[in-house]
Amino acid sequence: MEVFAKLENIIKVQDVSYAYTAEGNAANVLEHVSLAVPRGQFVAVLGHNGSGKSTLAKLCNAILTPSEGVVYVDGVDTRDEEMIYEIRQNVGMVFQNPDNQIVATIVEEDVAFALENLGVEPKEMRKRVDDALKEVGMYDYREHAPHQLSGGQKQRVAIAGIIAMRPACIVLDEPTAMLDPKGRREVLKTIRGLNRDYGITVVLITHYMDEAAKADRVVVVDNGRVILDDTPKNVFSHVEKLKGVGLDVPQSTELIYELRKAGYPVDSHIIDEEACVNEILRLLEE
């Protein structure tokens, strides 16, 4: 019966190291990383280019398998090739460039692509495609050609293609890096909605600190290791450490940090505008 029990951690990375072996030199991109993602959590992963965060993402749905250690997806070892379809259905992946992910010439056909490959019944497929497009707010565009869409819209179609498979978890590797501010907002709103309303676990890899500030948890990767793993408030309170590894903090955090450095007694756990304004007002009332 244990096979049917839903495990609490959808992804479990256990003491994983990974090396890309090219031309004989095999430097580890990840070094003994352990990380468990509980069902329903919204996790942001930060790290500069080359820190190993994309490798970590690819290990989560068996695009890569560990050189050392084990990754479990809903209890299944990702090295088990027989289970690869189950793993990828459970953990879907969205990449940076929307143009590289769209295969069909009509939006709804693109969303149906994976379902067709999985042999889903036509009636069920229709329902899942419609539901997925509605969930990302692209239903009205179902008969459009992808090239007529904006970057943000294309990225939402790519997300619909993933959620049509009804995964427990989506891993997104810098999904907003190529988008303008409007596209970024659309995609983030969609991702947050999927997490909040449908309980889908989200692993969001990003360079935008404001996106990470809204997650349940922030994991910071540097040099192949997890150096911080905590709530956004706690992670962003390490201003110097983050800057030291080439990352940023939200402007509200930085402003409060500067006041603290100047000797004012301020709360170092501030990551949004409103809290920042309130903290400054409090200082002025003292």
Place this chain on the structure above:
Amino acid sequence: MSVIKTEHLTYTYNGGSPFEKVAVDDVNLEIEQGELVGIIGHTGSGKSTLIQHFNGLVKPTAGKVYIDGRDIWENPKDIRRIRFQVGLVFQYPEYQLFEETVYKDIAYGPTNIGLSKEEIDERVREAAMFVGLRESTLEKSPFELSGGQKRRVAIAGVIAMRPEVLILDEPTAGLDPKGRDKILGQIKQYHEAQKNTVLIVSHSMEDVAKYCQKALVMNQSKVFLYDTIENVFSHTEELSAMGLAVPQVTRIFHALGARGVEVNPDIFTVEAGREELLKLLAAHHVRKGGAARA
């Protein structure tokens, strides 16, 4: 004198067909020599089409473009010259690298215009210096480099042509915070050293506030504003309505003002915000101290 000037510049895509779209609509603009300008506007606002007019990549449907006071389409055969005067770095320029070594890639343009070997060498080294590439990197294959380094190689390739005007279309797209600050810092240094005109298309209001002197805002194919950073960012509400958020630190100071604190609303960088708050807090403590003594 203005280095770039447009008069009633209009560009229409697919003219005469049902898909006709006016991408640039009656734009009258003068950009002075030596400015560092941030160009902002959401996707589809016309900013990319506008900058492509500045080096003659697209020909206006109507109106004129002047570079250094010369109508660039007066003699269409002369347009190649304009491309040397105005260098354009596209989005994701690292995809255009193709040579065996970084050196050869940067040297490609100068070689094509028939410069001597010595002059090419001087230009390659100067351009590499401006974008912060080490000597040892010059002999590497561009494909061994990181994304940020590749992009700097591509920018060096355009700088090596010694353009009078350098235009960069979203030079930081897809880079991490460190790579972004490095590229923008190098561009600013280049601008200060060469004293030429630099235009940077950006989606980041924070970056425009931090690095540029002026901002040009495109909205619905027209120039909504072209002014100093202070004057442009004081239009917070209109910019927000266009989908262009002003920097978070600016919003914080506006919120403080709305809650009755007397602060300078024109704060666009964390550094300026810090100065303003420290001043405010110091004054507050003096007042409080005074009140206590009274």
